[in-house]
Amino acid sequence: MAKLQKSIDKRNALVKATIDLVNNNGFHATPMSKIAKMAQVSPATIYLYFENKQDLVNQTYIEVKTEYTNYAFSTYDESMSVEVGFELIWKRIADFKLKECEYAMFLAQCDNTPMIDEPIRIEGIKHLQPLLDLWSRGKKEGLIKPLSDYILYAYAINPLSFLMITQKRGTFQLSESHIEEAYQAAWDSIKVNK
Amino acid sequence: MAKLQKSIDKRNALVKATIDLVNNNGFHATPMSKIAKMAQVSPATIYLYFENKQDLVNQTYIEVKTEYTNYAFSTYDESMSVEVGFELIWKRIADFKLKECEYAMFLAQCDNTPMIDEPIRIEGIKHLQPLLDLWSRGKKEGLIKPLSDYILYAYAINPLSFLMITQKRGTFQLSESHIEEAYQAAWDSIKVNK
DNA sequence: TAACTAAAAATGAACGTTCATTCTTTTTTT
DNA sequence: AAAAAAAGAATGAACGTTCATTTTTAGTTA
Structure with a gap:
């Protein structure tokens, strides 16, 4: 009697291939056959790990999103001041989006198309909760404008996605000093003007 | 001898159907047959107006983008002051993204996936030039931070895309006062702090 | 340790379907 | 009546998925 032990490496290779191909060709031009080939696996094998193509991209999305938020919050704890905490989280997110831009691009594509099932x-x-809590604290302390979380996110965090994409497309080279400028713009947009 | 006079209505119906279906199902789940059905036209007829599917979405993209920028700049002229000009353009863009959100969603999807040919x-x-010129003027006058156009765009304009999408998904209801707050955040992020 | 075995894992080929596109014919226009 | 526009049916290729089979794995026996 053998044990259930499908190779985690194979699963990871499939997820990685999915990200790579979807990034470069889009979901519509990413057939299962190509994913299998890139992961060095038979097409049939994919179905041992995933229910179908939709399940594959859903799971890939969740996995990447989790990695993203884990990275964003891994050096933050709630005892920090609002300013310090925000700068820390913001810079971790910037770091992730620029260094792991394959992941970030994939998320951007998922978040701007109907390719992921809505419940997923x-x-x-939900993973963003610590950031929302930080903002709530900042609003109470009169440091952050009393705006909806969506607006705060739109101005403080989302611009990084745009910059990452232009960077990835080669249109624009982001340097360290640009990151500092962007951080300043982010903070200026949400902080209370004294 | 007949005149070449394909119906502009039919072409428009095809473009509209493309936007509608791509918005709701994504490019990967938008077959030509469905586009034809929604436009009340035979699939073969599409090929009288467009070379192929790629050409159809390329042309749709250009058409929507043109409509977008025309709307954005239609009330602006270069004799305006930087502050007035920026507020005017910004609010026209906000207007467009919220009122014509079918168009705006389609653009967001195109700009975040490889579904459009890169040259297109x-x-x-290029259509954004008047805005870049305005910023250039603002920088010279010391009103706008001396940042790259990409960073300015990321903070001043792009957040509207995020807000439009959350609004469209029903997650968040944007009111008039939110628009005013968002405008303030946009301006705060790019204006020089005195 | 070596041979055996049964279940799990993996495969390549095959299936039925759907797709973009084209072909042939009909309808409309002038 | 002639040419353009439009149509429906047809075509071949490509797709997601499944099937029948082989290979690998790991526990058991000798």
């Missing part, structure tokens, strides 16, 4: 996308949003 | 996407960017 909504689940992915 | 690049052509679409």
Whole structure:
């Protein structure tokens, strides 16, 4: 009697191939056959790890989103001041989006198309809670404008996605000093003007 | 001898159907047959107006992008002050993204995936020139931070895309006062702090 | 340790379907 | 009546998925 022990490496290779191909060709031009080939696996093998193509991209999305938020919050704890905490989280996110831009691009594509099942996308949003809590604290302390979380996110975090994409497309080279400028713009947009 | 006079209505119906279906199902789940059905046209007829599917989405993209920028700049002229001009353009863009959100969603999807041919996407960017000129003027006058256009765009304009999408998904209801707050955040992020 | 075995894992080929596109014919226009 | 526009049916290729089979794995026996 053998044990259930499908290779985690193979699963990872499939997820990685999915990200790579979807990034470069889009979901519509990423057939299962190509994913299998890139992962060095038979097409049939994919179905041992995933129910179908939709399940494959759903799981890939959740996995990447989790990696993203884990990275964002791994050096933060709630005892930090609002300013310090925000700068720390913001810079971790910037770091992730620029260094792991394959992951970030994949998320951007998922978040701007109907390729992910809606319940899965909504689940992915929950991971941001620590940031929302930080903002709530900042508003109470009169440091952060009393705006909806969506607006705060739109100005403080989302611009990084745009910059990452232009960077990836080669249109624009982001340097360290640009990161500092971007951070300043982010903070200026949400901080209370004294 | 007949005149070449393909119906502009039919072409428009095809473009509209493309936007609608791509918005709701994604490019990967938008077959020509469905586009034809929604436009009340035979699949073969599409090929009288467009070379192929790629050409159809390319042309749709350019058309929507043109409509977008025309709307954005239609009330602006270069004799305006930087502050007034920026507020005017910004609010026109906000208007467009929220009122014509079918168009705006389609653009967001195109700009975040490889579904549009790269040369076509690049052509679409040129339409923003008046805004870049305004910023250049603002920088010279010391009103706008001396940042790269990409960073300015990321903070001043792009957040509207994020807000439009959350609004469209029903996650968040944007009111008039939110628009005013968002405008303030946009301006705060790019204006020089005195 | 070496041979055996049964279940799990993996495969390549095959299936039925769907797709983009084209072909042939009909309808409309002038 | 002639040419353009439009149509429906047809085509071949490509797709997601499944099937029948082989290979690998790991526990058991000798």
